[in-house]
Amino acid sequence: MPPPTPIRGLGPDSELGDAARRILAGRLADARHPEDQLGAELDEDGVHDMRVATRRLRAALQVFQATGKLARVEADVKRLQDALGAVRDLHVQDAWMGTAAKGKKDAVKALAGLRKTHLSSLGEKEKTLRAELERWTERTVPRLLKRLDTLEDRHRFAGKQVRGHLRQRLRRVEKRLERYADAPDATSAHALRKDLKKLRYELEIFQPAFRRTVGALLEVLVPLQDGLGELHDADVRLELFERAAAEAPPVQRKAAHKLLPRIREERAARSAEIAREVQRWHAEAIPKRLRKALT
Template sequence: MAPPTPIRGLGPDSRLGDAARRILAGRLADVRKPETGVQDGADDESVHDMRVATRRLRAALQVFLSLGGMKKLERDVKRLQDALGDVRDVHVQAAWLEDMAGRVEKEKRGARAGVVELRDARLESLEAKEKRLHAELKRWEKRTVPRLKKKLEALDDEHRFGGRSVRGHLRGRVRRVRKRMETYVDAPDAASAHALRKELKKLRYELEIFQPALRRVMDAMVEVLVPLQDGLGELHDADVRLELFERLAAESKPKGRKAARALLPHVRDERAKHAAEIARELQRWHSEEIPRRLRRMLA
């Protein structure tokens, strides 16, 4: 995951309006960096980088909602993020199937053809998803970017950027992460894992936003979050594959059904491996009392 553009020269006593303007401008610049690569051919790396950047921009818009006029902009950015996500999902699954084609061929001669058929079937949907993405990119460039730039010029708020309310808000976010962890431990299914992952991402992106105001605290907290967030991302990909191949095993053409059934044990093993890694990481969070330590950092 590419890091966001660092925002220099801000501190706890910076005016909120100035901080919002500079942070949102930086997040907008991060979205625009990979834009040419996405427009030219929607290559995997550019799509991934732009998708992550839109998430960070949305997080910043949500943080500065109190300044007004952000909700519609946030919804417009989400449209682009969703279109990028649809293309990215096809890239991820097609790449995984390409890798699996070689592995299953070693296990059973002739098995590769069925897996390649499944990969090609996934890639068939890519053209329509890329077409939608390019339509959203045009909307983004013609409507969203000009409106966002205009909004940045009008931002003004004399409150402190790093006041007590910031720490209180982030402590609340840590509490929500802890509750999601408890829910996942009680019922470690795909839904609870995905909910925990989303809450962790919100915390991480907000920590990045307020990093200039609480620099030492934020660097330490983000470092703690990364392993768990990354592991939950891998678990989510495995859950998506498991649901997909269970459906393909029932609905595909004969060769595809056979290939999907052959892949399901690999997907289940992969899912079990990631779930075990998450269980170990959550045990570490519990034994080291990481949520309590994070809240204490923000006291």
């Protein structure tokens, strides 16, 4: 995952409005950077990078909502993020199938039909994405740029309000961790992943205000979030192949049945890794330490 552009010159006593203007400008620049990769061809790396960048931009828009009227812009950015996600999800599973078949002629042939079926909706989703990219360039970017100069808030960048918000976000993650520990299924894993992602992006936003504290938080948070992302991809893949094994034409069903043991094994390995990481969080009282750091 590409890191966000560092925002220099901000500190704990900076005004929240000033921080909002500068951070949003930086997140917008990060989101615009991959546009050149999404020209004639929707490059896979470009789609991935822009998806991550728009997520970070949305997180900043939500955090700084009180500094100005940003709800409409955030909704527009979400439209683009969703379109990028729909294409990216197809890319991820197709890449796995390509790797699974690599060096095996029989697997290439068997998976060809599955890959074709899986990618059958790619054209339509790419068409939607191109429309959203055009909307982004013509409407969303100018609208956000217009809003930037109007953002005002005299609260401190690292004030009680901000610390309270981050502690609240952390408490939500703690509850998700407890639910996942009790029932480590795909639903609880996905919910935990989403809340960890929100906490991560918000910590990145306030890193100039907390510096060492946030760096330590991210150091323990990122591995768990990344692992949950890989688990999510494995869950999507498992559902995809289980459906193919039940519903696809005979040749594709055979290929799906052949690969299902490997997919289940990979999913189990990912789940075991997450279980160890969650256990470490509890054993080392990481949530408590993180909360203390934000006091």
